[in-house]
Amino acid sequence: SQTIHQWPATLVQPVGSPLSLECTVEGTSNPNLYWYRQAAGRGLQLLFYSVGIGQISSEVPQNLSASRPQDRQFILSSKKLLLSDSGFYLCAFRGDNNEKLFFGSGTQLSVL
Amino acid sequence: GNSVTQMEGPVTLSEEAFLTINCTYTATGYPSLFWYVQYPGEGLQLLLKATKADDKGSNKGFEATYRKETTSFHLEKGSVQVSDSAVYFCALIRNTDKLIFGTGTRLQVFP
Numbered sequence: 579s580q581t582i583h584q585w586p587a588t589l590v591q592p593v594g595s596p597l598s599l600e601c602t603v604e605g606t607s608n609p610n611l612y613w614y615r616q617a618a619g620r621g622l623q624l625l626f627y628s629v630g631i632g633q634i635s636s637e638v639p640q641n642l643s644a645s646r647p648q649d650r651q652f653i654l655s656s657k658k659l660l661l662s663d664s665g666f667y668l669c670a671f672r673g674d675n676n677e678k679l680f681f682g683s684g685t686q687l688s689v690l
Numbered sequence: 691g692n693s694v695t696q697m698e699g700p701v702t703l704s705e706e707a708f709l710t711i712n713c714t715y716t717a718t719g720y721p722s723l724f725w726y727v728q729y730p731g732e733g734l735q736l737l738l739k740a741t742k743a744d745d746k747g748s749n750k751g752f753e754a755t756y757r758k759e760t761t762s763f764h765l766e767k768g769s770v771q772v773s774d775s776a777v778y779f780c781a782l783i784r785n786t787d788k789l790i791f792g793t794g795t796r797l798q799v800f801p
Binding site for chain 2 (some may be wrong): 584612614616621622623624627637668670678679681682683684
């Protein structure tokens with residue numbers, strides 16, 4: 579079965595510190611991978627998506643970056659966090675030509 | 691561009707009340723439409739979907755009909771339960787790999 583794992587579940591980081599959120603997918607090959615952010619009072623915003631290893635598309639300019647070092651691994655990073663980076667981050671994948679997205683359980687990031 | 695607008699929450703209801711959460715969209719052509727649900731402490735799950743005009747998606751007692759004439763996909767349930775308390779997201783996809791989400795509507799159901 580297709581599953582997605584995202585960690586950590588919660589994270590509290592000081593301003594200016596680095597960030598690394600990891601997401602892995604099982605049970606599918608060559609999935610499309612996505613990072614979404616849900617900020618307080620706002621909807622889900624697509625940050626990055628990837629259709630293959632090393633292929634990253636950025637939807638909005640920001641302080642974050644994404645990488646896909648392996649087919650089923652997607653990493654969200656920052657060199658120096660800002661207060662405005664606080665939010666709920668969700669990783670997702672779509673495989674097998676299915677429009678449906680499968681979401682991870684999310685990471686609640688608080689930048690203080 | 692493509693966008694989704696849904697009613698602001700929170701929506702607060704008593705158990706067994708009727709639920710409507712409004713959703714309208716802007717898109718060229720014929721997008722596919724979705725409702726996702728996020729229960730407390732969990733990730734998003736697909737609740738229902740409709741891929742063409744007049745289609746009705748349904749699941750767990752929830753329904754939504756794809757209305758092209760009004761560009762709407764309102765979510766309804768005849769009798770809500772406390773366990774339906776969650777955040778509901780309307781979304782569309784149109785010829786791309788990207789789901790476009792609305793802002794989400796929090797539903798709170800009290801016994």
